[in-house]
Amino acid sequence: MMQRTQFIDPGRCIGCQACVAACRECDSHRGRSMIHLDYIDVGRSVASMPTVCMHCEDPIAPCAEVCPADAILVTADGVVQEAAKERCIGCANCVHACPFGVPKIDFEEKLQYKCNLCYDRTSVGLAPWCATVCPTGAIFYGTLEELLAQRPNAVVSDIVVFGEQEIHTGVAIVAPSGYARDWIPGGLP
Amino acid sequence: MTERHELPIVAPGIDDFAREGAGPAGGWEAPERPQVRLVPTHCCFCGVQCGMFLKVDAHGRVFGVEARDHDINRMRLCPKGVVAYQQVNHPDRLLRPLMRDRRGDPLRPVSWDVALDRIADEIRRIQDAYGRDAFGVIGGASLTNEKAYLIGKFARVALRTRHVDYNGRLCMVSAAAANKKAFGIDRAANPWADLLEAQVILLAGANVGETFPVATQYFWEARDRGARLVVVDPRETPVARTADVHVPIRPGTDAALFNGLLHVIVREGLVDEAFVRDHTTGWEGVRDTVASYPPERVAEICGVDARRVEEVALLWGRAERAMALHARGLEHHVQGVDNCLAVINLVLATGQLGRPGAGYGTITGQGNGQGGREHGQKADMLPGLRDIENPEHRAIVAERWGIDEAELPRAGTSFVEMMEQMRAGQIRGVIGFCNNPLVSLPNLSRIEAAYEALEFHAQADFFLSETAERADVVLPSAVWAEDEGTTTNAEGRVVKHNRAADPPGEARPDWWIMRQIAERLGAGRWFAFESPREIFDDLRDTSRGGIADYAGITYEKIERTGGVFWPCPTPDHPGTPRLFEDLRSAFPDGRFRFHAVEWREPAEPADEDFPLRLTTGRTVAHFLSGNQTRRIGALVEQTPRPWVEVHPSLGFASGDPVRVVTRRGSATYPALVTDTIRPDTVFIPYHWSGRVAANRMTVDALDPVSKIPEFKVCACRVERGDEIDPLSPPPIPPGRMPQPFEAEPAGDARPPTAPQGRGTSER
Secondary structure, rough: OOEEEEEHHHHHHOOOOOHHHHHOOOOOOOOOOOOOEEEEEOEEEOOEEEEEOOOOOOOOOOOHHHOOOOOOOOOOOOOOOOEEEEEEEEOOHHHHHHHOOOOOEEEEOEEEEEOOOHHHHHHOOOOOOOHOOOOOOOOEEEEEHHHHHOOOOEEEEEEEEEEEEEEEEEEEEEEEEOOOOOOOOOOOO | OOOOOOOOOOOOOOHHHHOOOOOOOOOOOOOOEEEEEEHHHHHHOOOOEEEEEEEEEOHHHHHHHHEEEOOOOOOOOHHHHHHHHOOOOOOOOOOOOOOOOOOOOOOEEOHHHHHHHHHHHHHHHHHHHHHHHHEEEEEOOOHHHHHHHHHHHHHHHHHHOOOEEEEHHOOOOHHHHHHHHHOOOOOOOOHHHHHHHEEEEEEEEEOOHOOOOOHHHHHHHHHOOOOOEEOOOOOOOOOOOOOEEEEEOOOOOHHHHHHHHHHHHHHHOOOOHHHHHEEEOHHHHHHHHOOOOOHHHHHHHHHHOHHHHHHHHHHHHOOOEEEEEOHHHHHHHHHHHHHHHHHHHHHHOOOOOOEEEEEEEEEEOOOOOOOOHHHOOOEEEEOOEOOOHHHHHHHHHHHHHHHHHOOOOOOOOOHHHHHHHOOOOOOOEEEEEEHHHHOOOOHHHHHHHHHHHOOOOEEOOOOOOOOOOHEEEEEEEOOOOOEEEEEEOOOOOOOOOOOOOOOOOOOOOOOHHHHHHHOOOOOOOOOOOOOOOHHHHHHHHHHHHOOOOOOOOOHHHHEEEEEOOOOOOOOOOOOOOOOOOOOOOOOOOOEOOOOOOOOOOEEEEEEEEOOOOEEEEOOOOOOOOOOHHHHOOHHHHHHHOOOEOOOOOOOOOOOOOEEEEOOOEEEEEEEEOOOOOOOOOOEOOOOOOOOOOOOHOOOOOOOOOOOOOOOEEEEEEEEEEHHHHHHOOOOOOOOOOOHHHHHHHHOOOOOOOOOOOOOOOOO
């Protein structure tokens, strides 16, 4: 995981969508939210979970790997940037490659949009919008040490496993306390 | 809006980004503007009162929000708080006074002079013909302390009517009455930071995750430090989902549950005998009463497992430090005051008061739910939480106001009772500020008849609410960001809202409006205020020596400290974040009062014809009557319409048209079928108007003491419906067009994905 990064804790999420609203306020993509907020286990639970870009590290993010236009830059700090507008051709290869379903395509503009960890804010020492407003700390921004100082029992993983494939991510996930594995199941058997 | 592409090349939710429609009405015009100023202020919505900055451009227009590291919220905001600023330049804003000459005519724009003269003439005409009490004033708890104080003074000094009350009557009054009876003071006993020290937190009838989202962090942080969380709620709410114990009681059975908890605590010898002996009165009566609430009986009444009752009682009883908080779920009942007292009995019997991590409080709903009830817009109260029927209190306030005590009206009647008097012709004219009873009061057809019966009705608001739409005169008021003033949050902390912009068009703050009317009624000398600061100084002076003593609170002190907790009697007093540290109540003898309460059936128990219990409440994307939030694109997109929440055992599928029928009305909603609600209970959110207004069906039975309506339970039945009832878009001023996102949901018949709204892939 990145040194200073986001930690997603679905156990704390209340599904309020403050993150979605705040993402729209970002000066670099005003009016468009990059966050996916899903209600999971619908009909049996009010559980919810935000999905932001996981900024994969494996060894290079799949979206960047498959981009035919070489539009997706991974900066030295590990942040997988949004597709560069002057290069992106809106082909949606990144959408298909992303294991988390993160990038979005504007078909009118033929451009990709995705979370860039609020680069305008994080590059000057602020937290991303979503982590700033999140009422519950379900999206936390900081270092692992800072997280553990506040939540001593948190179990953190930056490995997501899909079948036989393992993805190491720049953003980490907080598992339920007592969770014994060091990886998170990605959804495939 | 772009046409949706048919190409199935991407997974749901990630296609065609251009469809995202939820910007501010009028579009995202702001990014080009240079940002020149950040104005520190607080949110206009709930009782948490989160700090925020408003972004103001070079032209003085509010165009965005920025996080503010205030003590209360530490930069956090909920989805309503993030978009609150979008009200400021909203195209639906009322920009000129509107008037109609007779009912049925359309509203037309008029000058302020014409509108105000008409109001003053009607007040004089009605009061001359039928007496002073025939004209009523109705306020609201989203008003600042300055405005709320002025409402009471305006009614009693300018109109000299006893009929003044406010929409806090739908919110906090049960807790307020119980607090007065048990503590002699009506305020949450602890700041929320105390939650971090608690070992056990008991949360009853409070859907914190949806109604006070930012307060959730206090509960989660307490749990990070090892606290156990108990949630009492008929629904598995977002905070109940992961709670250590969730007690899903049947609506209307709270008093039985709390008596049962105390029963177990007595049986197990967990009563704090020393505290009870030294600091309380009335214990014997409570002890004898709870003796007849063994867990088995409680389990029967509440519809829960007796073992849960035991478990919660032992958790609470064995904790060194425990806190109990509740909200409307416990209070909106004909036994609302008793329910609060039953919680207080538990707190007192175990001595959980006056220490960090040990305490009690209600979570006030509206932005100024606390302050709005303290300074005299309530029918029976005078400023400083004084009692209007207490001769000493009357004398003090009359002297400070410079009027003859004999001229000061006596106690009036409550909000809902005023509606009955309007129907009966005892109240012939009304002026309303900051309320929308035609969505928010129970049994709406009677409320409509009440307003219909009025000879004259004036209403001030910044959007044309369902209530303003029917008025004879509509006055355009300022939104919170266009005026300054203080509010008192759910903790009892007085914070300051700052002015970020000028009101648009001819809109004016409510205090200016009251002053103009008072002048026309010949009472101008009591209302010669040029600014909210002058009104606050008047409030401080009037509250001096009262229970809610604001005398030592100044704007500067609030800005310096981030908020001052009352009582704060002198300028050098630091305020009082935690009450009862000396274990003394506010009564002269210093003792806390136990009150024995018996559980009673709700006003309308379930029966053969109406076998289910209907409960109403809120959803996270909307606020109260929805007059503000139904106009904000992002919130409408999240939750465009109401639904009926039912358990799978009732045999419906999500999206089915389900007709809900009570003795007062019926409406057909899309079903949201979920395991997270009791099988004997159905839920409808109440933020919408017209045919789908939940309050068409609710019962208008009142608590005998607090006069709060029983919104949280009435008898209903559900049946397969034909067509889902359409929404009414929010009313807009004559000559304007509705925003696309206001009109579009009318035909949208889908339920939300979950009670918190539609997921981003479901829109």
